[in-house]
Amino acid sequence: MPLDPASAPVADRVRDLNERYRHHGATAVLERALSDAQVGNIALVSSFGAESVVLLHMISVMDRTTPVLFIDTQMLFEETLQYQLDVSEKLGLTDVRSIRPDPEKIRELDRFGALHLSDPDACCDLRKTQTLASALAPFDAWITGRKRFQGGQRAALEFFENEGDIRIKVNPLAHWAKDDVRDYMINNRLPRHPLVSQGYPSIGCKPCTSKVAEGEDERAGRWRGKDKVECGIHFINGKPVRRVAEGTEGEATPQEETTMSVIVTDGGFAADDWNGELAAPEDTGAAAVLLPSDADPEVLRDRLDQLKLVAVDFPSFADGRGFTIARRLRLMGYTGRLRAKGHVIADQYAMARRVGFDEVEIDLDLATRQPEDQWLRRAEWKAHDYQSRLRA
Amino acid sequence: MYSYTEFDEAFVRERVAQFRAQVERRIDGSLTEDEFKPLRLMNGLYLQLHAYMLRVAVPYGTLNSRQMNQLAYIAETWDKGYGHFTTRQNIQYNWPLLKDVPDMLDALADVGMHAIQTSGNTIRNVTADHFAGAAADEIEDPRPYAELLRQWSTDHPEFQFLPRKFKIAVTGAPNDRAVVKAHDIGLEIVKNDAGETGFRVLVGGGLGRTPMIGKVIRDFLPKDDLLPYCEAIVSVYNLLGRRDNKYKARIKITVHENGLDEFKAQVEDRFALLRGQFGGADQQLLAEIKAQFARPDLPARDLSGFTTAYDNDPVFRAWVDTNVAEHAVDGYALLTISLKAHGETPGDATAEQMREMAALAAEYSSDELRISHEQNVILPHVAKSDLPAIHARLQQHGLATANIGLISDIIACPGMDYCALATARSIPVAQQIATRFDELKMEHDIGPLKIKISGCINACGHHHVGHIGILGLDRAGVENYQITLGGDGTEDAAIGTRTGPGFAYDQIVPAIETLVETYLDERESPDETFLDTYKRVGMAPFKAALYPAEEKSRAA
């Protein structure tokens, strides 16, 4: 049963919980979430995707009767459906609920199953977001597998989130790194989603999931070529929030789940003063592009003079391709603004400047962990530079 | 030899200060372990099986006495009184505490040394022929180029996060003592038809789990083009190299998978783009560096003392015959001091031994020492007439072992006694082989024979290029040793061939003995070396001797 409405407001409980579990690991957070009276009635929402098995396994060890909500959008891969059955059985989960979209609405809005072609956001909203919203109604809290490493907008993720003052969202894996997930699966000999070995590290609905090239961001295969990074299933202020595709009629102002980022220059931290979208490199009309770390900078050669801003993505600070990309853009004659964006650490600031970047864009989480003074310590990047002695 | 400019000195100090702050930021949580690890690695600090390990570069293997004394001081102050010289002209300290490492780095900076880029996915310590500047067969001293490459690669902003580690070696002599064919970039100084010197550039060599011999990417590179050409290679590799699988991330795989022609085409393109970046400042710097590597003045010396000792003292004679090589200047010698005393750890020297070697260098070798990739120390400019006195001093410090190039002059990686990656021990195997053949008093009769031992597939002990290579593996929780024969790390580089199934820890020394007995039976004369015999007779007799039961069952 849902908690008594008289109990403490969601916002207070979330603040309390985050405070209390700040220094705990994933299993501790999950264990408490399942039993803590402050959390209330809880369900795990699982896509039975590439990494879902980690939380499912933890649940199976702690309390296999925990309700598991599996959203079957009716657009899933056969392999996912089979995997859901196999994993549920192997782990002995006793309350897996397969939840499907309302057939009435499907008949009304997507009778031919082609909505994803014309409006992928509307398709997500219909098949996933609304379905989940109604399935979650009886619960006080739900568990997700979201992780900070998965990308910009998720970088500040906390263990407990307030969802519109009505529900708590629990992210036990918030602090896990890619390797943690992999190690956990290996150490526990957990069955892999059959599509992972075929090049799909992130798995959603069949029409909107493509393979990911080596070295590409894991979620790059989701909604490839579409201006979309998060599924609408994530909520802000309790309301399902999704990006509204350009040209569609938005009711009121769409609220986007964006995380503020910080721009670092030799002068320190500042807010981002670029008010525009970063287009994909293929978008030939764009004034600003975001170049993935596996892109060939040659694709921009013919329009270097019309570009105002080129941002080069750093999916991980250990991926040094962006430094060579920047140097090449400069050698090719690009003189506009050049930005390193993503996981760049303070210790790399001088390297970034020396290869030709003007600035670095980091998320709030990193800016908090490595505050301005740590970056300013590298602001004197022209000093002690061997290259400048050799290149003249 | 090169001494730090004010720029070098300030750079290294700044780098130590940065690392000191990085250690503090790791402890206070500003840096995660994932972020700290590559930063500590690019400053030479590993976390091994029992402790941290600091790897200090000896650029192109060259040291003066002050530096060697400082290495001794560091060993006594922050470690357990010894250091381990490695196969890449580095020295490793096995027991530092994290908090002491910045102080150790400052102590190194005091004598113009550092641990920068001795690890991590960066361009590593540039190595060179350990006889450079003294060998009789040399076209030109490779060390000024190695120093230029050191300056170019140090803190190179583009290349601190490469797909994988990157090793460069340079030789200036046709007899390759720097294993250049087993490096990511190998540079050989050559003369073209016009009589100009330049570089033959090899790319994509390496040992490890997929051993490959480097391929020639440029037959003749003008010397002025060295930096832009190397930069083009590494720059292409940085984008093209695989980052999805660490075992396929080295440039040898990049070249192999893309084909040399495609790789070369991209390099030449990039080179064209980059060439203009280097407008002569590098060559001016090179000229200044070269001046510092001028050979010391080596006056003619009377040889009678040497001749008398050589004719009358068999111990001295045996030592000269194995440990002394021909110098470019008459009356002088290249003396190799063996760090392979029978039963000791290959490559280890105590602080006291380091001080003695430093003192000998100051007194007898124009203040110069060298570290070889075969884990020995060299006095490069010794007058032959001083050899008897030097020999007597070395004897007092356990440093007069006469075994260079012989069966007990074994290369061994640290193996599972220290290394977190190892699958078996290497050091005790080396110790036992050396002890056994010393007991048999056979090693001078056996003649040149290089045994190289690695404690895992990563091949730090260069087992692929050992005449006899030994690879230690973990087979179902038990140490097991595979043997390869016929490897060669010289200009005739070759990868050894496996004999067959491996041997247990207590069977590996008898197996080596069997191989040596087989060689002694098969050789046509004492002049035919193990490698020559192997090349002539092939694997069959060795295999038959190692696996007699199998041979019988096949015959039956």
Added chain:
Amino acid sequence: MSRQFTPKVVTANALLEGDVVYLTADDTWTRDHAQAELIEDEAHAQIRLVDASARADEIVGAYLADAKAGPDGPEPIHFREVFRTRGPSNYAHGKQAEQ
């Protein structure tokens, strides 16, 4: 699951000293293998490992190592883990020197 679970200890290296450490039942780190918590249950082992790994300000590289019960406490099984309780074989350095 019918397969027998091999008991484990949680082990790592100390962040500041680099020395080998083991997790005890009362959540402290010991340098003595025999003082470690011998974990006989697979699920519990995972939970202990995940919790241990989160203590990044104390240790580096936590993992589970096979172990067995002995008269004086848990004993290592694999030779690598045996070496880690002692130190190198060429010198009497490391833990063997402290005993």
